[in-house]
Amino acid sequence: MNKKCGRYFGGLLSSQARWLDKMSDRGWRLVRAERLIYEFEPCRPGQVRYCVEYIGNRSHADAEEYRCFLEDLGYRTFYKNVNLNWNIGKVVARPWADRGGRLATDATTLNRELLIVEKENDGKQFQLHTTFEDKIRYYKAMRRPGLFLLAMSVALGAVLRTWVAGIFAVLALIQIVACQIELARLEKQGELQEW
Amino acid sequence: MRDNAKGGALTEVTFYILLALHTPRHGYGVMRFIEEKTVGRLSLGAGTLYGALNALLDKGWIEPWGEEGGRKREYTVTPLGREVAKRELDRLERLIEVAQDIIGGAG
Numbered sequence: 687m688n689k690k691c692g693r694y695f696g697g698l699l700s701s702q703a704r705w706l707d708k709m710s711d712r713g714w715r716l717v718r719a720e721r722l723i724y725e726f727e728p729c730r731p732g733q734v735r736y737c738v739e740y741i742g743n744r745s746h747a748d749a750e751e752y753r754c755f756l757e758d759l760g761y762r763t764f765y766k767n768v769n770l771n772w773n774i775g776k777v778v779a780r781p782w783a784d785r786g787g788r789l790a791t792d793a794t795t796l797n798r799e800l801l802i803v804e805k806e807n808d809g810k811q812f813q814l815h816t817t818f819e820d821k822i823r824y825y826k827a828m829r830r831p832g833l834f835l836l837a838m839s840v841a842l843g844a845v846l847r848t849w850v851a852g853i854f855a856v857l858a859l860i861q862i863v864a865c866q867i868e869l870a871r872l873e874k875q876g877e878l879q880e881w
Numbered sequence: 882m883r884d885n886a887k888g889g890a891l892t893e894v895t896f897y898i899l900l901a902l903h904t905p906r907h908g909y910g911v912m913r914f915i916e917e918k919t920v921g922r923l924s925l926g927a928g929t930l931y932g933a934l935n936a937l938l939d940k941g942w943i944e945p946w947g948e949e950g951g952r953k954r955e956y957t958v959t960p961l962g963r964e965v966a967k968r969e970l971d972r973l974e975r976l977i978e979v980a981q982d983i984i985g986g987a988g
Contacts, residue, residue: 814928
């Protein structure tokens with residue numbers, strides 16, 4: 687019998703992956719992921735492992751091609767929202783995204799900013815990005831929405847003089863600093879090593 | 882570390898992908914080839930492989946192979962990609978010659 691759990695992780699991708707790994711260790715593998723609900727079916731304890739990847743910067747075509755590529759490798763994938771948007775027919779501008787992904791709609795990448803990837807557990811650490819060059823590219827893509835939000839918050843705060851803009855600016859700064867710390871570590875290690 | 886197009890030096894990942902695709906393979910085949918040939922030393926993540934394959938497609942060093950609508954997309958090296966791989970082999974052979982001369986007989 688399937689089991690449903692309600693959780694919201696927002697942009698905490700590693701926490702989400704760790705929780706899904708724990709569910710797998712308890713004998714539950716993901717079959718469906720909705721805005722706040724995860725549905726699981728029974729499996730052998732520890733049978734599968736998870737990665738959660740931010741793909742909100744990709745165009746719809748690229749995101750779909752990437753998902754198909756992963757499925758071809760034998761992985762199972764699930765789209766997941768990063769924000770809690772309830773909407774129909776909404777269009778969102780993402781100036782930081784790659785070409786083709788700068789206008790997100792219900793039919794494209796809106797509420798599909800994350801990709802949960804499931805792999806059969808082979809005892810090795812499950813990583814989607816393994817070279818420093820690729821990891822740096824990934825963290826730079828993750829940092830771009832934060833930079834945009836910070837710039838917008840500062841501009842709106844200056845014009846409207848509202849404290850709400852300050853809250854968004856602080857949230858953006860936390861994300862930028864977290865990415866920046868990781869980028870600095872990766873760039874230092876990547877000077878001499880390829881992976 | 883990146884491919885040094887000017888100097889001709891490739892990253893190990895790029896060189897191994899070009900070598901793997903001297904025989905047409907899909908993504909999983911490339912991953913297995915690299916893992917086998919390096920005895921597990923180099924294990925490519927799927928996201929890294931996807932980015933590397935797309936970069937090599939953009940450079941024209943590899944191309945899709947077989948039917949477009951096939952279940953799994955396969956790739957093969959292009960004549961330009963073979964030339965790039967050959968140049969890298971020549972560069973590495975020359976490097977090994979120099980290294981042998983200097984430190985090879987030191988022991």
